[in-house]
Amino acid sequence: MQTFGTNNDVVDSLRHRIETQMSDLKRRVARKPKASDREAESPPFGRSELQHIIAGLMDGVLLVEPDQRIAWANSAALAMHGVRRVEDLGRTVDEYRSRFELRYRNRHKLPTGAYPLDRLVGGESFSQIVVEVGRPGQEAQWTHQIRSLVLTDAGGTPNCLVLIINDVTEQYLAESRFEASFNANPAPGLICRLADTHYIKVNHGFLALTGFKADDLLGKSLHAIDVLAPLHGRDAAVELFHAGKTIPQTEAWLPVRGGGHRRVLLAGQPIDVDDTACMLFTFADLQPAHDAQQALAQSERRFATAFRLAPVPMLVLEGPDLLVVDSNESFSRTTGHPRSAASGRPVHELALWDDDTGRLVAQALLLGEHLGSVEIDLQYRDRRTRAHLLAAERVVVDEKACLLVVLHDIGDRKRTENDLVSAIEAVLRDTRWFGQRVMEKLAELPGHETDRAGQAADQSLSEREREILGSIAQGHTDARIAGDRAISRSTVRNHVTAIFRKIGVCTRSAAVVWAREHGYGAKMTATPRSSRKS
Numbered sequence: 296m297q298t299f300g301t302n303n304d305v306v307d308s309l310r311h312r313i314e315t316q317m318s319d320l321k322r323r324v325a326r327k328p329k330a331s332d333r334e335a336e337s338p339p340f341g342r343s344e345l346q347h348i349i350a351g352l353m354d355g356v357l358l359v360e361p362d363q364r365i366a367w368a369n370s371a372a373l374a375m376h377g378v379r380r381v382e383d384l385g386r387t388v389d390e391y392r393s394r395f396e397l398r399y400r401n402r403h404k405l406p407t408g409a410y411p412l413d414r415l416v417g418g419e420s421f422s423q424i425v426v427e428v429g430r431p432g433q434e435a436q437w438t439h440q441i442r443s444l445v446l447t448d449a450g451g452t453p454n455c456l457v458l459i460i461n462d463v464t465e466q467y468l469a470e471s472r473f474e475a476s477f478n479a480n481p482a483p484g485l486i487c488r489l490a491d492t493h494y495i496k497v498n499h500g501f502l503a504l505t506g507f508k509a510d511d512l513l514g515k516s517l518h519a520i521d522v523l524a525p526l527h528g529r530d531a532a533v534e535l536f537h538a539g540k541t542i543p544q545t546e547a548w549l550p551v552r553g554g555g556h557r558r559v560l561l562a563g564q565p566i567d568v569d570d571t572a573c574m575l576f577t578f579a580d581l582q583p584a585h586d587a588q589q590a591l592a593q594s595e596r597r598f599a600t601a602f603r604l605a606p607v608p609m610l611v612l613e614g615p616d617l618l619v620v621d622s623n624e625s626f627s628r629t630t631g632h633p634r635s636a637a638s639g640r641p642v643h644e645l646a647l648w649d650d651d652t653g654r655l656v657a658q659a660l661l662l663g664e665h666l667g668s669v670e671i672d673l674q675y676r677d678r679r680t681r682a683h684l685l686a687a688e689r690v691v692v693d694e695k696a697c698l699l700v701v702l703h704d705i706g707d708r709k710r711t712e713n714d715l716v717s718a719i720e721a722v723l724r725d726t727r728w729f730g731q732r733v734m735e736k737l738a739e740l741p742g743h744e745t746d747r748a749g750q751a752a753d754q755s756l757s758e759r760e761r762e763i764l765g766s767i768a769q770g771h772t773d774a775r776i777a778g779d780r781a782i783s784r785s786t787v788r789n790h791v792t793a794i795f796r797k798i799g800v801c802t803r804s805a806a807v808v809w810a811r812e813h814g815y816g817a818k819m820t821a822t823p824r825s826s827r828k829s
Contacts, residue, residue: 297454297730301526311375312683315369327813338448341615345720353371353373353460354371354459354461355371355373355374355439355460355461356368356369356457356460357372357374357384357412357457357458358455358456358457358462359388359412359415359416359456359457359458360456361416361452361453363388363389363412363416365381365385365386365388366389366647367381368384371460371462371561372458372460375439375460375462376428377436377437377756379647386408387630388410388416391410392407392410392412392413395430396429396432396433396435397410397426397428398427398429398435399427400426400427400467411424411426411443411458412633414443415445415458416456418445419443419445420440420443420444420725421441423440424440424441425438425439425440426441428437436464437462437464438462438463438464438466438467439460439461439463440460440461441459441461442458442459442461443456444457444458444459451736460556470481470515470568470569474496477498478498478499479498479532480500481499482577482578483503483578483580484496484500484501484575484576484577484578485496485498485501485512485557485575485578486568486573486575487517487573488571488572488573489537489539489565489571489574490571493514493515493517494513494514494516494517495513495568495573496513496568497509497512497513497543500529501578504549504557504558504559504578504580505550505552506548506551506553507520507551508553511552515696520550521550522549522550522561522576523547523561524550525538525548525550525556526547526548526561527545527546527547528545531732532563533565535604536563539574540565541562541563541565542561542562542563542574544561544562545560545561545562546558546559546560547560547561549561557580557582558580558581558582558585559578560579561576562576562577562688563576563577564577571660583610595692595693598690598692602621602686602699603623603624604721605625605701606622607624607703607704608622608626608629608630608683608701608702609623609625609626609699609700609702610622610625610637610642610700610702611692611698611700612642612656612660612697612700613692613695613696613697613698614702615661616641617641617642617643617653617656617657617660617698617778618641618642619637619639619640619641619645620638621634621692622634622638626702626806627696629702629704630645630647630673630676631675632645632675646674647673647674648672648674649672649783649785651783651786652669652685652785655669656685656687656698656700659808660687660689660697660698661686663689664688665688665689666685666686666687666688667687668684668685669684669685669787669789670682670683670684670685670705670788670789671684672684672783672784672785673685681704681706682698682706682708682709682788683703683704683705683706684702684703684705685701686700686703687700687701713772743795751811752797752798752799753798756794756797756798759790760790760793760797762780763776763780763790763791763817764794764798764806764810765810765815766779766817767791767803767806767807767810767815768807768810768811768815770807773788794806
């Protein structure tokens with residue numbers, strides 16, 4: 296902010312000039328002047344030269360007679376009142392008071408006798424009175440900073456009264472804008488005076504952040520509520536503070552009401568407030584981000600613990616190449632691939648599953664899709680295979696999108712199911728009372744006897760599913776079906792699962808009965824009975 300140290304120079308120069316003029320005037324009065332001397336004198340009291348000296352000053356100057364008459368004003372003083380002639384200011388102090396209304400900075404009007412001109416005529420010396428000036432009943436147009444100068448004769452009687460005015464309107468408008476911006480800014484802010492380290496301004500953002508009230512801070516010193524105390528590198532920050540230099544952004548712990556601290560980003564910027572050197576402290580609240588990081592770290596620790604101790608094999612894959620980020624102990628025990636050997640390698644190098652499964656897993660990671668209960672043949676390190684259910688879910692690990700793959704062993708269950716199916720198929724093949732002729736009779740049932748639900752289920756089957764259902768109806772095993780069609784057994788099982796779901800059965804024997812009831816059988820042509828024309 297602008298300072299006004301030049302006023303002292305103006306006053307000293309003006310005092311010297313006036314005193315010189317007064318001394319010269321006294322010498323003239325002491326002797327009997329000649330007519331030529333009286334003609335040479337500048338009326339009144341030889342002030343024309345003085346007026347000429349101060350006419351070009353940037354500061355406004357008013358000369359007032361002890362009898363309250365406004366004798367003269369320079370052009371700067373006139374401009375600061377919005378007038379062109381001295382008479383427009385008023386011929387006397389009373390007239391000036393009727394034409395111009397002065398207010399303190401708190402908007403209160405100056406009473407009669409408190410105007411700077413009143414105090415000047417009373418012989419009072421003062422400096423740096425700041426008032427707002429305007430026409431009566433109107434908003435103030437100017438802000439003046441006023442000083443007085445009272446010159447007396449040898450007997451101590453005032454004989455020259457000077458009012459020196461400086462227009463600080465722009466300065467105070469800027470300060471008002473700063474004040475409004477500072478108070479309205481949601482970013483926490485605090486202003487501390489450098490001379491005595493006392494806090495002089497605080498905004499609502501800081502109060503909301505810390506829970507303090509304005510009275511808890513204003514007038515208190517930095518030592519009472521030390522915003523630099525928990526700061527890392529405090530000594531350097533304190534040195535910069537006392538030197539009035541910028542304190543760069545750094546993390547700190549800000550004291551809050553009731554004890555405790557809050558994590559913030561602190562910075563200090565030297566500024567002038569009312570011509571006083573101060574430090575503006577600004578703060579950014581880091582606590583929400585800190586809490587979120589703590590919660591994330593805690594969540595990741597829980598995930599890591601559950602991942603490590605899970606009783607089923609698990610993998611974490613990343614990127615288009617499906618790199619193995621991590622694997623758990625169960626995976627190492629089950630597949631024989633040590634964690635250290637698997638980590639960092641593309642999953643296809645481990646040869647865990649066929650290409651179809653690999654494409655499904657890659658698509659799930661790319662599109663962020665959930666992949667659940669896909670039956671696969673998981674291949675171990677020793678080349679043995681075993682039936683597993685694969686499920687996958689997209690997760691974020693270390694701020695990276697990854698895929699969590701869970702493998703569930705269903706080998707024993709599948710063996711039991713296969714044994715049961717084999718037994719049922721043996722019964723269907725060998726039992727005389729449910730022999731081949733019965734099956735053929737079922738296949739020969741007319742199409743109009745098929746129920747509507749069965750027809751809808753039949754129509755929902757794909758061509759490949761129809762073929763596999765026909766093979767099931769003929770008593771073929773999954774291995775034979777896979778061999779006949781050059782597909783993997785896991786693919787056959789997936790088709791069988793889909794067929795069971797669509798036709799509404801739970802066992803292979805029920806699927807055989809349903810298939811034969813709907814025209815699939817040993818003598819079945821390419822199209823089942825339910826799809827033929829009646």
